[in-house]
Amino acid sequence: MSAPIRIRPDETFTLNVGPQHPATHGVLRVKMEMDGEYIVNAETVIGYIHRMHEKMGELKTYPQFLMNLSRMDYLGALGYSHGHVLLIEKAAGIEVPERAEYIRAITVELNRIASHLFWFGAFVMDLGGFSPLMYALQDREYILDMLEAVTGSRLTYSYYRFGGLYNDVDDDFIAAARRFIPRMRTSMKKYHKLVTGNIIFKKRLEGIAPLSPEIIRKYGATGAVARGSGINFDVRKNEPYSVYPEFDFDIPVFHECDSLARYKVRMAEIEQSLRIIEQGLDKLPGGPIMPEKKKPIKIAPGDYYQAVETARGSFGIRLVSDGGKTPYRLKLRSPTYSNMHLFDESCRGMLIMDALAFMGSLDLVIPEIDR
Amino acid sequence: MSLTLLNVIVAVFIAIAFAALNAAYLVWAERRGAARIQRRPGPNINGPFGLFQPPLDGVKLMAKQLLIPGDVDKILFMVAPVLAMAPAITSFVTIPFSSHIVGHNMHIGILLVFAFASMGGMALLLAGWSSRNKYSVMSSVRAVSQAIAYEIPMLITAITIVMITGTTDLMGIVKAQTGGFWHWNIFPFKAGLFNPLMLMSFLIFFICSLAETNRAPFDLGEAESELVAGFHTEYGSMGFGLFFMGEYANIVIGASLTTILFLGGWDCPFGLFPGVWWFLLKIYLLIATFIWIRWTFPRTTIYGLLNLSWKILIPASLFNLLLTAGLLKVF
Amino acid sequence: MGAYFSGIFSGLWSLFVGMGITFREFFSPTVTVQYPYETLKMTARYRGHIELIADEEGKPNCVVCGMCEKACPSSCITLAGEKPEGAKKKVLTGYHLDFTKCSLCGSCVESCNFNAIEFSREYNLASTRKEDFHFDLLQRLKDRNS
Ligand code: SF4
Numbered sequence: 026m027s028a029p030i031r032i033r034p035d036e037t038f039t040l041n042v043g044p045q046h047p048a049t050h051g052v053l054r055v056k057m058e059m060d061g062e063y064i065v066n067a068e069t070v071i072g073y074i075h076r077m078h079e080k081m082g083e084l085k086t087y088p089q090f091l092m093n094l095s096r097m098d099y100l101g102a103l104g105y106s107h108g109h110v111l112l113i114e115k116a117a118g119i120e121v122p123e124r125a126e127y128i129r130a131i132t133v134e135l136n137r138i139a140s141h142l143f144w145f146g147a148f149v150m151d152l153g154g155f156s157p158l159m160y161a162l163q164d165r166e167y168i169l170d171m172l173e174a175v176t177g178s179r180l181t182y183s184y185y186r187f188g189g190l191y192n193d194v195d196d197d198f199i200a201a202a203r204r205f206i207p208r209m210r211t212s213m214k215k216y217h218k219l220v221t222g223n224i225i226f227k228k229r230l231e232g233i234a235p236l237s238p239e240i241i242r243k244y245g246a247t248g249a250v251a252r253g254s255g256i257n258f259d260v261r262k263n264e265p266y267s268v269y270p271e272f273d274f275d276i277p278v279f280h281e282c283d284s285l286a287r288y289k290v291r292m293a294e295i296e297q298s299l300r301i302i303e304q305g306l307d308k309l310p311g312g313p314i315m316p317e318k319k320k321p322i323k324i325a326p327g328d329y330y331q332a333v334e335t336a337r338g339s340f341g342i343r344l345v346s347d348g349g350k351t352p353y354r355l356k357l358r359s360p361t362y363s364n365m366h367l368f369d370e371s372c373r374g375m376l377i378m379d380a381l382a383f384m385g386s387l388d389l390v391i392p393e394i395d396r
Numbered sequence: 397m398s399l400t401l402l403n404v405i406v407a408v409f410i411a412i413a414f415a416a417l418n419a420a421y422l423v424w425a426e427r428r429g430a431a432r433i434q435r436r437p438g439p440n441i442n443g444p445f446g447l448f449q450p451p452l453d454g455v456k457l458m459a460k461q462l463l464i465p466g467d468v469d470k471i472l473f474m475v476a477p478v479l480a481m482a483p484a485i486t487s488f489v490t491i492p493f494s495s496h497i498v499g500h501n502m503h504i505g506i507l508l509v510f511a512f513a514s515m516g517g518m519a520l521l522l523a524g525w526s527s528r529n530k531y532s533v534m535s536s537v538r539a540v541s542q543a544i545a546y547e548i549p550m551l552i553t554a555i556t557i558v559m560i561t562g563t564t565d566l567m568g569i570v571k572a573q574t575g576g577f578w579h580w581n582i583f584p585f586k587a588g589l590f591n592p593l594m595l596m597s598f599l600i601f602f603i604c605s606l607a608e609t610n611r612a613p614f615d616l617g618e619a620e621s622e623l624v625a626g627f628h629t630e631y632g633s634m635g636f637g638l639f640f641m642g643e644y645a646n647i648v649i650g651a652s653l654t655t656i657l658f659l660g661g662w663d664c665p666f667g668l669f670p671g672v673w674w675f676l677l678k679i680y681l682l683i684a685t686f687i688w689i690r691w692t693f694p695r696t697t698i699y700g701l702l703n704l705s706w707k708i709l710i711p712a713s714l715f716n717l718l719l720t721a722g723l724l725k726v727f
Numbered sequence: 728m729g730a731y732f733s734g735i736f737s738g739l740w741s742l743f744v745g746m747g748i749t750f751r752e753f754f755s756p757t758v759t760v761q762y763p764y765e766t767l768k769m770t771a772r773y774r775g776h777i778e779l780i781a782d783e784e785g786k787p788n789c790v791v792c793g794m795c796e797k798a799c800p801s802s803c804i805t806l807a808g809e810k811p812e813g814a815k816k817k818v819l820t821g822y823h824l825d826f827t828k829c830s831l832c833g834s835c836v837e838s839c840n841f842n843a844i845e846f847s848r849e850y851n852l853a854s855t856r857k858e859d860f861h862f863d864l865l866q867r868l869k870d871r872n873s
């Protein structure tokens with residue numbers, strides 16, 4: 026028989042949430058110092074699936090590194106690839122045909138919706154509701170089918186090439202995308218009725234985990250996390266790239282700063298992405314999807330940077346070139362890395378169930394943090 | 397004397413069989429129901445409509461090795477699952493399924509059922525405590541505070557019914573409601589008593605039975621996104637199986653009690669062919685609602701749950717108790 | 728006090744709205760594919776592992792130029808070829824794909840200028856042994872031809 030447990034009133038205990046825990050959705054470990062159900066202190070421990078993407082970037086030639094970007098964030102891969110190709114095109118001075126750029130924008134937005142849908146489902150599942158996940162996955166499946174038909178892959182697309190695309194879209198894709206837009210709008214109504222309006226759901230998120238704009242700035246959080254705290258920052262508007270200036274869309278910003286605000290931002294973003302897709306399909310020009318003649322990538326020595334807005338926030342990619350075949354240094358600034366780190370400070374004093382709901386509202390994708 | 401004893405023993409056996417059968421097939425129903433709600437077919441491979449799935453699952457669970465982690469308090473660890481199952485089965489003995497089908501009718505039947513129901517909370521506490529797992533301990537603490545918070549409004553509502561019908565005998569309570577659905581306690585026009593709040597009482601009782609049986613949205617004890625699997629994290633094999641069966645047996649008890657107290661037991665809504673089928677129909681409809689609710693809503697928080705009980709359900713049920721007492725005096 | 732009651736009622740109402748939605752879904756048709764019993768056809772562009780393309784005579788199109796080997800970011804491809812006496816072109820004698828490392832990126836297919844490799848539509852690949860994923864594509868081509 027084991028020794029009896031002696032209880033001291035001021036005693037705290039350590040709770041290891043993760044690396045394998047249903048709430049962390051990946052191999053993230055949170056070391057929590059608990060006082061009963063209250064968190065005294067928390068420390069996020071990362072690195073369990075570090076894959077050295079940055080180092081690989083230094084070792085591989087530019088085209089060889091293309092596919093790595095779709096393996097950072099397995100839910101919204103195209104956004105990351107977009108950043109990478111834009112950077113190399115900028116650095117090497119490659120002209121991109123307009124059609125390719127439109128298709129990129131459309132597919133990135135589709136992918137953003139897919140990512141938000143998955144997040145929505147997983148988030149509600151964190152809160153204990155299962156069925157919304159299944160409904161969200163149905164809609165997401167539609168997007169994945171569309172993207173699979175075009176790119177040949179469901180998650181790890183590696184669809185963009187320097188200067189253009191790997192494949193052109195066909196009429197089937199365009200028709201499917203057009204069908205998808207009204208379908209998604211109906212589904213959104215369903216989600217709002219089933220989840221957003223639900224009293225239990227609201228009670229769980231309203232006023233929970235307020236993130237002040239100061240703490241957002243301190244940790245450099247971006248994306249829906251920042252926009253849920255009243256910071257109107259979206260790379261697509263603030264540092265326009267690609268063909269985004271051509272589109273008419275809004276950046277949803279909420280000022281409540283709580284978990285519900287972050288939820289609302291993402292749900293509103295789905296609608297905005299639909300608008301972009303709609304306009305993109307209308308304006309889609311004809312023409313080639315790759316430049317006429319392929320040149321080998323040659324990048325003059327220098328320092329290049331490109332930021333894009335992915336589903337999770339602002340993804341930055343910085344390249345230092347020494348003129349060689351491979352980059353001298355490639356730095357990937359992943360948005361979730363910054364978004365996650367405010368968890369440690371913000372979750373103090375919270376109940377564990379609120380803290381895990383808060384973690385869900387940050388939309389963490391662990392492989393993307395660890396890179 | 398010896399006849400009663402025999403009666404009880406036979407009843408217990410039947411109750412065990414009934415509970416086990418129910419547990420097995422309610423799991424099936426739950427899985428099928430959840431699947432339909434989520435637009436999938438659910439278990440449909442083994443047998444017609446997947447009907448052989450539950451016995452096969454049972455075989456699988458029994459065939460698994462019973463693991464007892466090294467650090468646990470062995471006796472309590474083994475007792476807990478039994479304790480989760482046994483009271484539920486015992487409660488079946490006193491529940492009247494029809495005017496003839498009852499294991500052993502008692503004058504204090506309603507008290508007995510409540511007494512056994514509260515033992516369920518103890519089973520969870522023991523399971524969590526003896527597991528020596530932090531998640532389990534947290535879960536069992538939650539389960540206990542939840543059980544306390546929800547037994548109060550449940551009992552108050554039950555007392556309201558006892559006052560109306562004037563008996564604690566479950567059989568008597570049903571008999572007081574015979575003769576068509578307008579005589580049921582859920583409706584306000586019960587002869588001689590016009591209490592407009594009975595529907596609310598029914599809702600309170602229903603919510604409390606959800607919470608008592610640890611069903612979603614009150615399944616805080618096993619909130620898997622926070623506490624992994626709650627109090628049964630360390631249980632495998634049939635230990636887990638017993639908890640599972642206990643949960644479903646408790647659901648059947650909760651639905652039966654709701655039926656008896658509010659929906660007229662085996663009474664037919666139109667006064668035709670009263671009998672056990674009406675009782676079964678009513679409890680399975682209630683259970684279907686349990687399942688339906690589980691697959692619709694997210695989970696509440698522990699404080700949301702306590703707030704709901706202390707700030708809404710208890711005052712409301714107390715108010716109804718007072719109102720009923722007043723009305724009884726007037727009419 | 729009024730807010731207290733309206734809060735309760737609107738909350739309760741929202742719950743019924745949610746239950747209405749799941750009720751409707753309950754009676755909608757299922758949408759899943761019963762996987763081992765039903766399978767989906769892979770799309771034309773589906774990227775499986777690579778396979779050699781044969782010409783009319785069943786000989787591989789490959790001229791052993793080595794472009795795919797060089798393009799592959801994960802070094803999965805190992806080529807072997809020889810130039811028989813008097814022949815103009817090199818002849819492929821071994822095309823080894825280490826599928827354990829392949830990331831299905833498609834660089835090899837894109838880099839090939841001789842239409843010699845393509846993606847297969849195969850996705851039911853599972854094994855407990857690593858060796859099962861070292862493909863000898865030349866052998867597979869022969870098996871296909873025979
Ligand atoms: S698909 Fe990519 S990783 Fe696989 S063999 Fe071809 S080039 Fe190499």
Ligand code: SF4
Nearest residue numbers: 789790792793795839
């Ligand atoms: S690139 Fe094509 S032709 Fe050249 S070695 Fe590879 S498969 Fe053969």
